[in-house]
Amino acid sequence: MSKSPIRVAVTGAAGQIGYALLPRIASGDMFGPDQPVHLNLIELPIDKAMAALSGVAMELDDCAFPLLAGMTCTSDLAEGFGDVDWALLVGSKPRGPGMERGDLIKENGPIFVGQGKAINDNASKDCRVAVVGNPCNTNCLIAMHNAPDIPNQNFSAMTRLDENRAMAQLAGKAGVHTTDISNMTIWGNHSATQYPDFENVKIKGKAGHDAISDRAWLEGEFITTVQKRGAAIIAARGLSSAASAASALVDHVHDLMHATKKGETHSVAVVSDGSYGISEGLIASVPVTSPGGGGWAVHQGLAISDFARAKIDASVKELEGERDVIRDLLG
Ligand code: NAD
Ligand code: LMR
Numbered sequence: 001m002s003k004s005p006i007r008v009a010v011t012g013a014a015g016q017i018g019y020a021l022l023p024r025i026a027s028g029d030m031f032g033p034d035q036p037v038h039l040n041l042i043e044l045p046i047d048k049a050m051a052a053l054s055g056v057a058m059e060l061d062d063c064a065f066p067l068l069a070g071m072t073c074t075s076d077l078a079e080g081f082g083d084v085d086w087a088l089l090v091g092s093k094p095r096g097p098g099m100e101r102g103d104l105i106k107e108n109g110p111i112f113v114g115q116g117k118a119i120n121d122n123a124s125k126d127c128r129v130a131v132v133g134n135p136c137n138t139n140c141l142i143a144m145h146n147a148p149d150i151p152n153q154n155f156s157a158m159t160r161l162d163e164n165r166a167m168a169q170l171a172g173k174a175g176v177h178t179t180d181i182s183n184m185t186i187w188g189n190h191s192a193t194q195y196p197d198f199e200n201v202k203i204k205g206k207a208g209h210d211a212i213s214d215r216a217w218l219e220g221e222f223i224t225t226v227q228k229r230g231a232a233i234i235a236a237r238g239l240s241s242a243a244s245a246a247s248a249l250v251d252h253v254h255d256l257m258h259a260t261k262k263g264e265t266h267s268v269a270v271v272s273d274g275s276y277g278i279s280e281g282l283i284a285s286v287p288v289t290s291p292g293g294g295g296w297a298v299h300q301g302l303a304i305s306d307f308a309r310a311k312i313d314a315s316v317k318e319l320e321g322e323r324d325v326i327r328d329l330l331g
Contacts, residue, residue, distance in 0.1 A: 005036040005069035009084040009123075011115065012091025013041035013073075014052035016239060017132065020246035021090070022056065026065040030250045031257060036069040040084055042091065045075035077118035084123045086294075088249065089115060089143065092133030094240040101134040101191050101230070102322055109326045112139045116146025125149065128256070128294040131157040132249055136190050137269050137283040138322040144271065144283070145330040154294070156256070157269035159194065159285035161241065161248035162186040166196040166226045170203060173222070174212050180204045185287040185302070186267040187276075188315025189322075192227045194285065195311035200302045219307070259292040265299045266290075276304065276312065282319045 008025060012018050018041075024030060025037055041057065043049040053073050060071060074080045081087055092108040095101055111133065119127060127150055131140035140157035147155075163184045171178045185197040198218045203211035209218060225232075233241045255266050265287035272278040275298045276286060287299040304312065323330075 003035055005038040006031055006086065007038045007040060007084045007124075009040040009042060009081050009087045011042045011080070011087075011089050012133065013039075014043050014049055014056050015091065016094075016242035017090050017245050017249070019056060020243045021088075021249060022060055023063060023065075024246060024250045026060055026063065026068040028067045030253050033067075036067045038070045038072070039068070040072045040074065040080045040082070042077065042080035043073070043075055044091070050075060077114060078122050081115075081118045081122040081127075084119075084127055086253065087115075087119050087123060087127055087129045088132065088253070089129065089139070090132045090249075092139070095134065095234070097231075097234055097238075101136075102138075102318070104134050105138060105322060105325055108133055108135070108139060109142055109329050112142040113146050113329050113331075116143035119143065120147035120149050123150070126151075126294075127154060128253075129155045130249065130252055131155070132245065134190070135322060137285070137319055138326060140269065140283045141323060142326060142329045148331075152271045153296070155271065155283070156252070156296075157190065157283050157285075158245075158249055158252050159186040159190050159267045159269050160252040160255075161245055162190060162194055162196065162226055162229075162285075163267040164244070164248055164251065165229045166201075166222075169222055169225055170198070170201065170208060170212065173214070173217065174203050176204060182264045183287065184267065185265065186226075186285045187308070187312045188278075188284055189319050190269065190285070191315070191318060192231075193311075193315040193318045194227055195308065195315055196223060196226045197302075197308060198222060199305055199308060200287075223311075256290050256294050256296060257292060258290070260289040264289070268296060270296060270298070273298070275300065276302075277309075278312070278316050279320060282316065282323065284316060284319055
C-alpha cells in the first residue's frame with residue numbers, strides 16, 4: 001500500500017533555487033523513492049511572482065512525476081503552511097556583488113517573523129523547518145523564536161552547501177573523489193567567518209591534515225575558498241548559487257530524514273546547547289548525526305585545536321552580533 005503524502009511548503013518557490021529544487025523533491029530525491037509529496041508553493045502576493053509560480057507549477061505537472069500527489073500555489077501563509085510536515089524557507093532577497101550575507105539582515109529578517117508565526121499557527125505540530133534564505137542562521141533564529149509551539153530542535157539552517165564545497169576542494173587537492181571524504185564539519189555561521197574543519201574531516205579514513213601535507217594551503221586557500229565560494233559564484237554568474245544550493249537542501253533534508261551512516265556526521269546549523277563552547281541559543285553549524293525522521297544530535301568529542309578554537313570563536317562572535325541587530329524580532 002502506498003504511503004500517505006508528506007506535505008512540504010517551499011517559500012520563494014518561483015525563484016532560482018525553487019526552480020532547481022522542486023523537481024528534485026517531486027522526483028523523490030529528498031524524501032525517498034517511495035514517498036509521495038504534496039507541495040505547498042508559496043510566493044509573494046504580487047502578480048509577477050504568482051504568474052511565474054503558475055508557470056513553475058505547469059512545468060511540474062508536465063513532468064508527470066509519479067510521487068507528486070498534488071500542489072497548492074498560494075501567497076497566503078496560513079494556507080501555505082497549513083498542516084505541513086516540512087517548511088523549506090528559501091524565499092528572501094539574495095545578496096548582490098560586494099555585499100556580505102549579513103548585509104541582508106534588516107531586509108530579510110522581518111520575513112521570518114511572519115513565517116515563524118504562520119508555521120506556529122498552521123503547520124503540523126511536529127513540522128520541521130529548514131532555512132536557506134540569508135543570513136540563514138539568524139533568520140532561522142528569528143523563525144524559531146516566533147514559533148514557540150514548535151520544538152526548537154525542529155529548526156535548522158543550511159550549511160550543507162559549505163560542507164559539499166569543502167569536500168570538493170579537499171577532493172581536488174588530495175586527488176580523490178568526494179565519496180572518499182566524510183565528516184566534513186562546518187562550524188558556526190553560513191558566512192565568511194565559517195570554519196571548515198580540516199583536522200576532523202576524514203579523507204580515505206585519515207585526518208585531513210594527515211592526508212594533505214600542505215598545511216599552509218589548508219590554513220589559507222582552502223578555508224578562504226570555502227568561505228568566499230558564494231561570492232565567487234555571484235561574481236561569475238551575476239546571480240547567487242542555485243543548482244548547488246538546491247542540491248545541498250536535498251542532501252540536508254534527506255540526511256535528517258534518514259539515519260546517518262555509522263561513524264559519519266554532517267554539518268547542520270541547529271540551536272546550540274552550549275556544546276563545543278558555542279553560546280547557548282544561537283543557531284550555529286556543528287557536526288550532527290541523525291537517527292532519521294528529522295531528528296538530530298550533536299556529535300560530541302571532536303578534538304578542537306587552538307587554531308580551530310580561534311576560528312570557531314570568531315564565527316560565534318559574528319552570530320552574537322547578528323542576534324544583537326535583530327533582537328527586536330525575537331518576540
Ligand atoms: P531569487 O531572488 O531567485 O528567488 C527568491 C524568491 O523568493 C523570489 O521568487 C521572490 O519573489 C520570493 N520571495 C521573496 N520574499 C518572499 C516572501 N516573504 N515570501 C515568499 N516568497 C518570497 O533568490 P534565490 O537565488 O532563490 O535565493 C533565495 C535565498 O537563498 C537568498 O536569500 C539567498 O541568499 C539564499 N541562499 C542561501 C544559500 C545557503 O547555502 N544557505 C545558498 C544559496 C542562496
Ligand atoms: C551561497 O553560499 O552561495 C549563498 O549563501 C548565496 C550567497 O550570497 O553567497
